[in-house]
Amino acid sequence: MNVQLGLETSEDISGSGQELMHNQNRTLHPPVPRSSLVSSMTSVLDGSDYHRSDHHLATSLHPGLGFGGDSPPASANSYTTLTPLQPLHDKFHHHQHHQCVPVGNVIGSFTLMREDRGLGPPSNFYSHYPKDISMGQSLSSLPSPNLTSMHSYGHHSGHLSNEKVVSSNGFDAHHHSMFSRIDQHFSRELSPPPSSGVGSPNNMHQHHYVHHRAEMNCRQNPPMPTQSTTLSGQLEEINTKDVAQRIIAELKRYSIPQAIFAERVLCRSQGTLSDLLRNPKPWSKLKSGRETFKRMWRWLQEPEFQRMAALSLQKERARANQSRKKSRS
């Protein structure tokens, strides 16, 4: 059961979706004629604005996901602060045409789809990790719950519940079916969460819903070093071994090829990922390489549908680009 399949079918989404997303994340200028969708999306993403701000808040306050910056490993507990991934940033600029693209747009729609699930029983949302215990060591030791994120999330929910309907109508059958598939997948995958895992799955994750995507993908905007930076101090260290193991497990679980994950999520090559997964260096010995692990870690924090979206959508994008090239030539 390859999750990607569901998304892969939606060819056009990659194209229009991108622009849409672009707009949403930034100017909120809904592209074309998708009135209903647009409006709904806009309102949701409208969020984009608030999302952004919320996001900052959320991320910054998020114990495990503060992107504030790399604080001295020695300092704090066991948490890590996911930083802006700067090292990769420049590069992404050059490669924007393919993967590493912000998927925010589509994500928005996903948000709509998943809204009830994610919001409903937040407790179950991310607790499917059978062996999150390992992570627990470092990652699970999240200092605290993130009320802020939850709050912002709740905010969305209000929107979403309404939007959901709208989007369903607005979206074409194609997308609808796509989402359905994904939805199905998740209902299957997210199933019975042996919530033992990852720190406080219940607390975290939610806030990543919509806004997060951009960051998750390679060429996000540098996260505000504001609060996150400040708060990040207490969040350090990623247990690279655990992260590696979990990534391996997740990739297997969803039948995600290393190459795809490496390129889409980490913006790295398959070989690099393989090496990192097999020979994860201790956090303390990592330098710029921490960014890559942070991305992995972050990805692990994502709600599953978002994770898949990151992979699939970008994949779609790549495909779209390819087909475009073909058609041109």
Add this chain to the structure above:
DNA sequence: GATAATACATTC
């Protein structure tokens, strides 16, 4: 054939 692992080269 697709994916993963490895070796080596390159960049910073």
Add this chain to the structure above:
DNA sequence: GAATGTATTATC
């Protein structure tokens, strides 16, 4: 020297 990419090889 660390991090990564590319090319190649191994594995399934």
